[in-house]
Amino acid sequence: MSELISIFLSVAVINNLIISKFLGLCPFFGVSKKIGNALSMGIAVTLVMLVASIATWFINNLILIPFEIEYMNIIMYILVIAALVQIIELFIKRTNLSLYNALGIYLPLITTNCAVLGITLINAQESYGLLESIVSSLGGGVGFLLVLVIMSGIREKLEIADAPSSMRGLPVAMLVGAMLGLTFFGFGGMI
Amino acid sequence: MSGFRKEFIKGIIISNPLFVLALGFCPALAVSTSVDNAIGMSVGVAFVLLGSNIIVSAIRKSVPNIVRIPVFIVIIATFVTVVNLIFHAFVPALYESLGIYLPLIVVNCIILGRAEAFASKNPITSSIADALGVSIGFFLALLIISLIREMLGTGSLSLFGYNLLTLPVLGDNPMILFILPPGAFLVMGLLLALFRRMGVMKGE
Amino acid sequence: MxxxxxxxxxxxxxxxxxxxxxxxxxxxxxxxxxxxxxxxxxxxxxxxxxxxFPEMSEYTLKNEVYTVYSKGDTVGYAFVATGKGYGGTIDILVGLKNETTVKGIKIISQQETPGLGNKILESDFTSNFTTLDINNIFLKRDGGSIDAITGATISSRAVTDAVRTTILEKLEALKESK
Missing domain, CATH: 1.20.5 (Single alpha-helices involved in coiled-coils or other helix-helix interfaces)
Structure with missing residues (x-):
């Protein structure tokens, strides 16, 4: 159990996907200007990460490893993630239209989100079991959501801040990222 | 030939993938901890970009529109896997230090972006020029970031095991922050502001 | 149609x-x-x-344990230990001189933070393990004799713990097979 908690904390805050692994920077800088959007995006990413981790674990252990074709992992993972995103999108559209309206536009973007592919690659690299993969992807999603929401809150304020013209927008967002990174170092002693 | 030159030069400064188009931050921030990594990453990206641009351009007239994106992704993923295998076999040290960022080239927005926005609409020669230009632009940007980070963060500069220079003072007390993740954001943010100040980068 | x-x-x-x-x-x-x-x-x-083992002339691999020979004489054993560091898995090659003394350690692969945790690669840290009694493989603050790297206790402890537990495991296995 403590092993699982340590995986969760490590992926969620200490080795946060955005802040310390630089995965998923596009949504971090792109959609994170409103807290509501950030929340929806974060939930959508967490959902896809969870399903993708489970699917890639089965692919890894039922196809790639038994047939000794682990070198095919990149092509398999990316196709599976693309297909999963389509299926999840269809499923949500059929079952819950209001949820679809909230998350819908973010789902297609997730296919090329490095955070999702990144977490499946990390799980494979660390050779996590099924349960560990699930915990690690949940941690990754929660960490992603957390940073996206924090960042969007800061950026709502930044919009009205009086920054030098050449710093406005992306450059100042990068500097905020740097400061967030420094604060997250505080979590280092947790494991 | 002048068309070739135009497409080639364009990617280096005017539409530099990193500083101007703001694409592909993920690998640029993650692997710019040392000049070695920056060179390795650039070679990987250049190979994949060149390969995918050539193939995408060659099949641009026959690929059915509705499966366009999946086909591009398969092509890119294939070249990324080839790069992975080659790096693993012939430069294992680099392969290890690039880690998961080498396979992640597959979701690098620069590559799918060039396939979709340029190679799928242009003939092979200009697609090659485009790939070369963008790759060099990416490499130069990565080189600047990694030079700053390695020199400030380790107080020295080395290239594939050869120590090129050790800075006075910093050599003994390097500013470790610069090779840690926050340092990447810091350097990138300041460089973006600097380039915008110089008028190279357009406002948002 | x-x-x-x-x-x-x-x-x-x-x-x-x-x-x-x-x-x-x-x-x-x-x-x-x-x-x-x-x-x-x-x-x-x-x-x-x-x-x-500079004197090594050949080695054999059996049950994940490398036995190192020098002109026919056994001079030591080595095996791979895996630790959980700050940034991911750390693989360490552990060398044993005999059943009570460590010969030394070498880091095979690691993903620790550059400038901090990845100092486990440097001989300043790895030399801590050279000719060390296997009962002393703890960090100094845990009552052993290994100096942790300043600011990188997690990485230092990950290596130390992995080395100690793997040595104990392998020695146990060695005893059982005898």
């Missing part, structure tokens, strides 16, 4: 063809690089063993 059906199926045929070609290209590349990747990994272990 027939022409139309063909056109409808064309996208599916096209993408199948692309995937087929991709797989063919990959298996060719894989078969070319496969042996090279394997020898690279073996060479790395061999190089580390040679650094650890």
């Amino acid at each position: 027939k022409a139309r059906t063909l056109r409808e199926f064309f996208p599916i045929i096209f993408i199948t063809l692309v995937v087929f070609l991709a797989v063919a290209l990959l298996s060719v590349t894989y078969s070319i690089t496969k042996d090279e990747i394997k020898t690279q990994e073996e060479l790395k272990i061999q190089r580390l063993l040679e650094e650890m």
Whole structure:
């Protein structure tokens, strides 16, 4: 159990996907200007990460490893993630239209989100079991959501801040990222 | 030939993938901890970009529109896997230090972006020029970031095991922050502001 | 009618063809690089063993334990230990002089923070383990004799713990097999 908690904390805050692994920077800088959007995006990413981790674990252990074709992992993972995103999108559209309206536009973007592919690659690299993969992807999603929401809150304020013209927008967002990174170092002693 | 030159030069400064188009931050921030990594990453990206641009351009007239994106992704993923295998076999040290960022080239927005926005609409020669230009632009940007980070963060500069220079003072007390993740954001943010100040980068 | 059906199926045929070609290209590349990747990994272990046991003339691998010989005499054992560091897995080659003394350690691979945790690569840290009694493999603050790297206790402890537990495991296995 403590092993699982340590995986969760490590992926969620200490080795946060955005802040310390630089995965998923596009949504971090792109959609994170409103807290509501950030929340929806974060939930959508967490959902896809969870399903993708489970699917890639089965692919890894039922196809790639038994047939000794682990070198095919990149092509398999990316196709599976693309297909999963389509299926999840269809499923949500059929079952819950209001949820679809909230998350819908973010789902297609997730296919090329490095955070999702990144977490499946990390799980494979660390050779996590099924349960560990699930915990690690949940941690990754929660960490992603957390940073996206924090960042969007800061950026709502930044919009009205009086920054030098050449710093406005992306450059100042990068500097905020740097400061967030420094604060997250505080979590280092947790494991 | 002048068309070739135009497409080639364009990617280096005017539409530099990193500083101007703001694409592909993920690998640029993650692997710019040392000049070695920056060179390795650039070679990987250049190979994949060149390969995918050539193939995408060659099949641009026959690929059915509705499966366009999946086909591009398969092509890119294939070249990324080839790069992975080659790096693993012939430069294992680099392969290890690039880690998961080498396979992640597959979701690098620069590559799918060039396939979709340029190679799928242009003939092979200009697609090659485009790939070369963008790759060099990416490499130069990565080189600047990694030079700053390695020199400030380790107080020295080395290239594939050869120590090129050790800075006075910093050599003994390097500013470790610069090779840690926050340092990447810091350097990138300041460089973006600097380039915008110089008028190279357009406002948002 | 027939022409139309063909056109409808064309996208599916096209993408199948692309995937087929991709797989063919990959298996060719894989078969070319496969042996090279394997020898690279073996060479790395061999190089580390040679650094650890300069007198080594040959070695054998059995049950994940390398037995190192020098002109026919056994001079030590080595095996791989795996630790959980700050940034991910750390693989360590552990050398034993005999059943009570460590010969030394070498880091095979790690993903620790550059400038902090990755100082476990430096001999300042790894030399802590050279000719160490196996009962003292603890950090100084845990009552052993290993100096932790300043600011990188997690990485130092990960290496130390992995080395100690793997040595105990292997010695246990060695006793049982005797």
